[in-house]
Amino acid sequence: MENYTLSEAKKLFASLYKDGKKEEAALLAREIMEKSPEAVSGYYYALVVETDNFKKPGDDKVVEPLFEKFSRLADASTAKKYADKLDALKKAKAEPKAKNTAPADAEEAVAGRKSGVYGWLLAVLCVLFAAASVLSMGSFKAFSAPSTYYQTTVWEKDHFDSIVYELTLNRNAENDKVLVDSVWLNIGGRNYDSEDSTVTVWVTTATSLTASFTSSYGGGSKNISNARSDVGSWVKLTNITSSSDSRVYYMLSTKSEIKYNEVAFVDQAGKRIEAEVKYAGANPKETGVLGDLIKSEDYAANKAAAAKTLDEQNKFDTANIQDGRYVRETYAGRLTEYEADLLESARNILSGQGSYTDVTSNAFGLQLISLSVAIFGGNTFGLRFMPMLLTIGTIILVYFLAKRLFSSDIAALIAAFLYAVGGYALSGATLGSTGAIFIFFALGAVYFMTGFYKSVAKQNNYAYTQLILSGAFYALAVSVKMQALYLLVGLAVIFGFAMFRQFAAYRARVAKGANAEVRYAYERSKNLYYMFAILMFVLVAAIWTALTFLFSWNVFFAGSSSAVSFIGKVFASLTAEIPTSYSAHNSTNILGWLVGYQAEKLSAGKFFFGNTVLSVLALFSFIYSAVYVIYAYAFRSAEIRTAAFKNNVLVPFVVLTFCFMATWLLSLIGGNAIASGFALPSVFYYMFIVLAAKLLASQETKTRYRVGKAELNLTYTVYGVVVLLALVAAVFALPNVLEFDYNSPLLIAAIRW
Numbered sequence: 041m042e043n044y045t046l047s048e049a050k051k052l053f054a055s056l057y058k059d060g061k062k063e064e065a066a067l068l069a070r071e072i073m074e075k076s077p078e079a080v081s082g083y084y085y086a087l088v089v090e091t092d093n094f095k096k097p098g099d100d101k102v103v104e105p106l107f108e109k110f111s112r113l114a115d116a117s118t119a120k121k122y123a124d125k126l127d128a129l130k131k132a133k134a135e136p137k138a139k140n141t142a143p144a145d146a147e148e149a150v151a152g153r154k155s156g157v158y159g160w161l162l163a164v165l166c167v168l169f170a171a172a173s174v175l176s177m178g179s180f181k182a183f184s185a186p187s188t189y190y191q192t193t194v195w196e197k198d199h200f201d202s203i204v205y206e207l208t209l210n211r212n213a214e215n216d217k218v219l220v221d222s223v224w225l226n227i228g229g230r231n232y233d234s235e236d237s238t239v240t241v242w243v244t245t246a247t248s249l250t251a252s253f254t255s256s257y258g259g260g261s262k263n264i265s266n267a268r269s270d271v272g273s274w275v276k277l278t279n280i281t282s283s284s285d286s287r288v289y290y291m292l293s294t295k296s297e298i299k300y301n302e303v304a305f306v307d308q309a310g311k312r313i314e315a316e317v318k319y320a321g322a323n324p325k326e327t328g329v330l331g332d333l334i335k336s337e338d339y340a341a342n343k344a345a346a347a348k349t350l351d352e353q354n355k356f357d358t359a360n361i362q363d364g365r366y367v368r369e370t371y372a373g374r375l376t377e378y379e380a381d382l383l384e385s386a387r388n389i390l391s392g393q394g395s396y397t398d399v400t401s402n403a404f405g406l407q408l409i410s411l412s413v414a415i416f417g418g419n420t421f422g423l424r425f426m427p428m429l430l431t432i433g434t435i436i437l438v439y440f441l442a443k444r445l446f447s448s449d450i451a452a453l454i455a456a457f458l459y460a461v462g463g464y465a466l467s468g469a470t471l472g473s474t475g476a477i478f479i480f481f482a483l484g485a486v487y488f489m490t491g492f493y494k495s496v497a498k499q500n501n502y503a504y505t506q507l508i509l510s511g512a513f514y515a516l517a518v519s520v521k522m523q524a525l526y527l528l529v530g531l532a533v534i535f536g537f538a539m540f541r542q543f544a545a546y547r548a549r550v551a552k553g554a555n556a557e558v559r560y561a562y563e564r565s566k567n568l569y570y571m572f573a574i575l576m577f578v579l580v581a582a583i584w585t586a587l588t589f590l591f592s593w594n595v596f597f598a599g600s601s602s603a604v605s606f607i608g609k610v611f612a613s614l615t616a617e618i619p620t621s622y623s624a625h626n627s628t629n630i631l632g633w634l635v636g637y638q639a640e641k642l643s644a645g646k647f648f649f650g651n652t653v654l655s656v657l658a659l660f661s662f663i664y665s666a667v668y669v670i671y672a673y674a675f676r677s678a679e680i681r682t683a684a685f686k687n688n689v690l691v692p693f694v695v696l697t698f699c700f701m702a703t704w705l706l707s708l709i710g711g712n713a714i715a716s717g718f719a720l721p722s723v724f725y726y727m728f729i730v731l732a733a734k735l736l737a738s739q740e741t742k743t744r745y746r747v748g749k750a751e752l753n754l755t756y757t758v759y760g761v762v763v764l765l766a767l768v769a770a771v772f773a774l775p776n777v778l779e780f781d782y783n784s785p786l787l788i789a790a791i792r793w
Contacts, residue, residue, distance in 0.1 A: 046076055053085050057093075063551070065089055083110035087122070094122065097129040158449040162439050162456060166432050169460050173428045173469040186301035186355050187417035188348040189228035191393050192294055195322040200242070200293040202323035203346045204330055205315040207288050207305060220280040220287060221308045224356065224366065227273060228299030228418075229384040230266050232397050238263040239296035242326035243278045245287035249334075253291050253327040257281050261326075268377035271384075272301070274356065274366035289318070293326040297394075299387070303349040304356040312358055320346035375420065379472040383418050386410040388595045395598035398474070399609065400616045403588035403596055405474030405520035423472025430480040431469035434723070435460050437480065441487045442727060444494065445692040451730050458726040462654050464719035478520040479720050482527050484513035486699055489531050493538040493691070497545035499565040507569060511576020519585040522613050527720075528577065530699035535573060537694060542566065656765060658725045661732030662700075668735050669693050692731050700724035 049072055056065040066089045072082030086106050090098040097103070107126060111119035192201040207220070223243060231239050242261050244253035255261075258280045264270075280287060292303065305313040318330060321339030360367050375383060381397045388394035389410040398406060409426050416422035435456050442455035459465055468476035488510035495503040514531065517524035546562040589596045597606060669689065672680050679685045703721040718725075 046072070046079060046081065050081055057085075057088065062089055078113065080110060080113040083107075083113065091126070091129065094125045094129070097126075097132070158453050161453055162436065165453075165457060165460055166435055169435060169465070169469070170428065170432055172466060173424075173431070186226050186228070186352040187413075187419065187422075188351055189299045189301050189387060189418075190320070190346045190349050191229075191299055191391070192297055193322075193342075194233075194295065194297050197324075198295070199322040199324055200295055200326050202291055202293040202319070202321070202326070202328075202333075203300075203303075203317060203349070204319040204333065205290045205292075205303065205305070205350075206318050207290070207313050207315045219308045220290075220305055220313065221310070222279050222306045222361075222364075223277045223290060223292075224304040224306065225264070225275050225277050225292070226301035226303075226356070227264065227271055227275060228301035229271060229387065229394075230268060230380070231296040231298045232384070232395075233297055234266065237266055239266045239298055240264075240294060241277060241296075242291075242293040244291045244293070244327050245280070246289040246291070246330060247286060248288070249331040250329065251289075252329050253289070255327075257287060266296075266298075268375075268380035271380035272375055274304075276364060276366070279364075289330055290315075291323075291326070291328075291330075293323060299384075300346075300349045302352050302356060304353060306358055306361070310358050310361070312353060312356060314353070315350060317343055317346045317350065319343060375423070376471065379420075379423055382406070382409065382472050382474075383413070383423060385595070386413045386423070387418060389592045390414055392592070392594045394595060396592075396595050400613050401474040401521055402519050402585060402610065402613070403592060404516065404585075405477040407588065407592065408477055409472065409474065420472070424470055427471065427473055427476035428469040431465055431476045434476070434480045434483055435465065437483045437487055438723060438727075441483065441490065442730060444487070444490055445695060445727070446730060446734060447688065448734075451734065454733075455727050455730050458654060458729060459723055462722055462726055464722050468719055474520050475719060478517055478523065479723070481513050481517035481520060482524055482703075482720055483723055485510050485517055485524075485527065485531060486534070486695070488513060489534045489538075490691075490695055493534055493541065496538040496542045496569070499542070499561060503565075504568070504572065507572050508576060511572065511580060514577055515581040515584045518581045519588045522611060523720075524581075525614070526702050526705050527699065529702035530695075531577070533698040534695055537691075539566070539569065542569070653763075654726055654729070657729050657763065661728040662697075662725070664732045665693055665728055665735060666697070689731075689735065692727075696724045696727050696731065700728075 049068060053065055053068050053072075056062075056068060066086070069082055069085035069089060072079065072085065074082075076082060083106050087098075087103065087110060088094070090102055090106065092098075103126065107122070111123065114122075190203070195201060225241065240261050240263055242255070243259045244255050245257060245259055246253045258278045260278070262277045264275050264277075277292070290305070292300075303315075305315055307313050319333045319339065320342040321333075323333065378398075384394070385396040385398045385401075385406050386409050388396060389407060390413065396403075396406065409423060412425040413422040416425055438459045439452045439456040441452075443449060443452035446452065446455075468479065488506045491506035492503055492510060495506060510531070514524060514528070517527065542562070542565070546558070549558050549562075671677075672685070672689075680690075700721050703724070704718075
């Protein structure tokens with residue numbers, strides 16, 4: 041006992057054991073036995089630590105030699121007293137565990153039932169959300185739009201792209217002539233190489249193979265809209281004025297690079313006329329002689345492709361023709377401007393022709409939407425199915441992320457519910473956009489990175505699996521949108537905290553007297569963690585993103601003159617904006633009256649932070665949580681040294697704060713409605729409400745005050761006032777939601793929130 045006497049060592053042991061520092065107490069007991077082998081105290085203290093003050097049997101190989109030395113040095117009565125205690129512990133250990141484990145089993149059964157109930161509630165939430173998404177997609181009549189198309193070509197020598205049709209049925213019984221009333225074209229895609237507001241299509245007719253095509257009897261050049269909003273609409277190209285001359289052959293010619301979904305011919309009795317394609321390809325002029333054109337066999341492939349303009353004739357209903365216009369379902373079933381671009385990209389990916397037009401996205405998200413378009417067709421459901429499916433996946437991910445952060449099923453369910461009703465989820469699910477797809481993969485990367493943080497100190501296979509899965513989801517997120525680069529900041533912070541946690545666990549092992557093998561295991565796992573992080577988040581992400589572009593080489597490299605210009609276009613997507621007002625398609629939103637989150641012009645100021653009530657609550661919760669954590673560390677509260685504070689307060693706060701701030705940069709740099717706006721940050725923003733609620737609940741007994749005879753809670757009072765203010769803001773915002781012409785400073789403030 042070089043530094044202190046035996047009596048001082050006894051006092052130090054009592055203090056260490058009382059404070060719960062059992063490892064240090066065990067080291068002190070060992071030191072007493074070594075320095076004072078004839079003193080009974082060292083063996084007694086060692087037994088106390090090993091059996092937790094004679095409350096558990098301990099390791100027989102350790103306890104028996106210690107007690108043998110203890111009983112030899114202690115008096116007989118003391119030795120018998122503790123011998124009886126150890127015997128009782130051994131008997132309890134040898135008895136069947138059924139009685140002892142029954143309460144624990146019952147608790148586990150209750151916990152399992154509770155988790156099962158919350159799982160069912162989550163399933164119900166997802167089903168209701170799916171139903172709301174389907175009912176908010178607009179009119180189902182939009183599903184009747186043609187899904188195949190013909191892509192016109194810009195030929196050399198300033199030639200026209202011409203298709204010649206021969207009408208085959210509906211001959212008049214009296215004069216055996218085909219009397220056409222009108223020609224209709226369904227536009228499948230605009231001319232993206234032209235900034236003109238219109239494109240020109242020439243319609244000419246002929247009576248035979250040898251007759252020249254002419255614009256007489258109602259033919260000639262027709263200007264049609266080159267706007268995104270007209271994609272999928274039926275346009276009447278011409279009215280044929282002849283009542284006696286049989287115009288059997290019809291030629292459509294253009295110099296623009298547009299898509300024809302379908303071409304339909306209607307006779308003077310209001311019936312559709314069947315036809316077949318006789319020629320498709322280059323033509324020196326918009327007229328000519330069919331007999332001269334069909335001599336060439338060079339355009340057989342074009343002719344087969346042009347036949348797609350006649351393969352869905354049943355989708356043209358002549359009953360919808362009223363006053364010279366094709367009257368279809370309400371605009372709620374139409375595609376938005378952005379969806380028209382995305383549909384163009386999806387069709388080009390499936391056909392391997394043309395180029396991609398959605399400049400805000402990388403390849404993988406477009407390819408996933410192309411898959412659903414291939415299955416369901418180029419309509420609202422085909423475009424919006426994949427975003428809806430993955431938005432439901434995001435709600436599930438929010439649940440499991442919140443459960444991991446807050447260690448509570450009910451907190452997880454509340455977080456999932458807040459995101460589901462917050463506005464951005466349903467907006468993303470009902471827009472044919474890659475944004476909702478991006479959010480799913482980005483959130484998956486955060487979820488698995490938090491799993492890595494939780495398991496990193498154990499240095500087991502589970503930790504490696506979580507890190508690799510996080511990197512895989514991040515690679516998928518980057519291959520959908522370049523905006524994932526912003527999220528990397530939040531992921532890096534979580535990774536840094538995880539590595540610090542591993543180092544802290546290693547230092548604790550060193551304090552116990554760890555050997556060289558422990559140091560080797562630590563160094564090896566640390567190096568592997570860094571290696572996998574670089575491999576997955578840099579190399580795999582870059583390689584997978586490049587491969588997704590290469591999977592559709594013809595489309596993504598069609599409009600790029602060099603690799604440098606293409607890479608420039610990819611990185612330009614970081615600030616590119618989604619070209620859509622995003623208001624019409626979900627005007628049938630069945631929940632809009634409840635939470636007021638119509639997705640109208642999300643890229644502008646309206647509901648920029650999502651739903652008004654949730655936004656105010658989230659802002660208050662974020663400020664409250666930040667002040668709580670900063671105050672605890674500034675005044676060195678004893679709470680910060682507890683495991684409960686680190687696991688239940690600090691970790692959720694750090695994860696939510698850095699992921700929120702990193703993704704919030706998207707809304708500052710780009711003004712997009714979904715991924716480049718506030719949709720991804722809102723996932724973390726709304727979860728601050730749950731965190732603040734848990735902090736407030738933990739302070740319930742510390743902040744009570746009295747008003748008369750009533751005892752109130754200060755923190756809940758503050759929260760109630762904030763909720764009231766949020767509801768007032770929502771009421772002032774309601775007139776704008778309902779599009780009433782009403783303005784006031786309070787209304788403007790409410791809208792801004």
